[in-house]
Amino acid sequence: MRVILESKVRAKPNLPIEAEAIIPRNFLKGTDLVVYEGNKERTLSELFWIFVEGTAVAPENIEVILKGDTSRIKRVGEYMDTGSIVIEGDIGMHCGNFMSGGTIEIRGNADSWLGREMRGGTILCRGNAGHYCATGYRGEKKGMQGGKVEVSGNTGDFCAEYLAGGTVHIHGSAGDFPGVEMRGGELIIEGDATRPCGNMKSGTCVILGTVHDMLPTFEKIERRVLPAWKITADVYRGDVANRGKGTLCVRC
């Protein structure tokens, strides 16, 4: 089954919409869902043109497609566990929060907190992602714990903060402090990064581009060939400021 949601033109296009109801499972019972625009409650049909093609008996066979101006829509795919969502343009904050299964594909850019506290499933962002891509909530001790986030473009600052499990793969560059407070999982940055892995405890980070302002508290262990990436890299252990046993590999 395919559910196509095309955003309607709004009088105040900058108002954020919170739409955690948009997950494949919810469309099994129909399209009578509630979303929020600013401080007002709205039905899905007030904000979207809805087209449903075919039927489905199980949520994993449901594909939700978002079209139009979706850049201010937050929380799409929150707590999603199965099925798929395709966003043809940009998506707002908190896309794929707490996601545990299924796939989300974003053809445009994603705003901040993409895949926050994710547990499983796959997010593919073909454009750039904002700050706090694949992280946790404020003050939370664990960020993303499982699954995969792949970003074709660049990310903002604090990418994969508190990463605890799963894989984050950034094809472009990351901003300031990628992998800060990392405690598990794997972070791959094909482009450049500034001050990576501050205060990391555990986990692995591989950077293929240039590292700016490398922190002074990483201990160089060896120079090694990484066959998976076909490169030679300097391998660091850290962050020694906190007895960290994380691995940071930087191409040399």
Next chain:
Amino acid sequence: MIEHDVVCPFCGCLCDDLEIETEGGRIVKVQNGCALAESTFMNDVRLPAPIRRTETGWEDISYQEAIKETAEILQGADRPLLYGWSSTHGEAQSVGVHIAELIGAVIDNTSTVCHGPSILAIQEVGHPGCTLGQVKNRADVIIYWGCNPVEAHPRHMSRYTTYATGFFVPDAQRERTVIVVDTRRTDTAGIADEFVQIEHGGDYAVLSALRAIVRGKASVIPAKVAGVSKEQLIRIAEICKTAKFGAIFFGLGLTMSRGKYKNIRNAIELTDELNRYTKFVISPLRGHGNVYGSNEVFTWMTGYPFAVDFARGIAFYNPGETTAVDILRRGECDAALIVASDPGANFPRAAAAHLAKIPTIVIDPHVNATTALSRIHIPCTAAGIDAAGTAYRMDGVPIRLKKVIDRGYPDDAEILKKIYDHLNGGKGP
């Protein structure tokens, strides 16, 4: 008439030993205060009456009319923003939170542009702090990091640190070691025993290096970290470890430079590390008189210290998303109420510009840069001058602000209560 033990409401020190002489309802003399205190009490030029913008300029309106129009604007908004709160008393702040909850607004205070990052760091790793009285009586090592108290908190050093005689530090000037860390040589640096000059944005690296050194991992640290030599870092670590009681104070140089809350977190973790050797504490040097109070009031009412979004009826908090600057910059909000602060002067231009595009109401005793962006300005009392109320000092100690004179203005808490009544069909909070 001379009023004793008056509290200065200007900065987070809330000095409570001022003597103020009044004559016929006017303040004629301020004693004990610093220059900032004097100008707060003496150059207190107010807006005489509520004003509303017209096509060509401004017109005077009655309080009743101003309150009614404000309530109508807020009622009709889909994403109202209530911002400011740091220069007024807790009584007004609490009514503000009630209004936010009633109308599904976002309420934020000036922490968002000063010590918000400190709060985020504290939420991650806690706050090993203490009151200023303890610092005064016990601390023999004082670190000022990214702040310039000589100019911004002029009496901090004389009341609590460098020049203050304490119970266990009777000869303060000789017994207290003062370390100043900054990117430039400030006036405060001039009186430091040890001045550490860091390259711009290098605070995080220096803090990490200090943590590693304190942990006995000096061998990993390169010869120079962000412009600071390894020898100096080792010397500083040694001074800290051998202190009887150390206190770190930090300011906007640390919270608002590159890395923001991660800098503070690193400083807190350095403090934590030092506590394996001696007693060490860390505290932010809060700017506005009662900005700490706004964090306290917001927290006991909503659970969160700033940037609280009531759009969904419950409190949601996520700095970066629900902070005033971000909401304005993204052009989200469609009405704003600014109380006791001046975002027009200190917000980034794009954020301030949005205030001019939407109906903005200012409740503040003085005409300021935000007035120029607003539709209505309602003057009120100034807390600590012609209104009494509760404020919190930078170390979290509540202090009662006094009413020194009466200038005939209504209290901002009263104005806000009337707005609430309007919004709630006549029923108060």
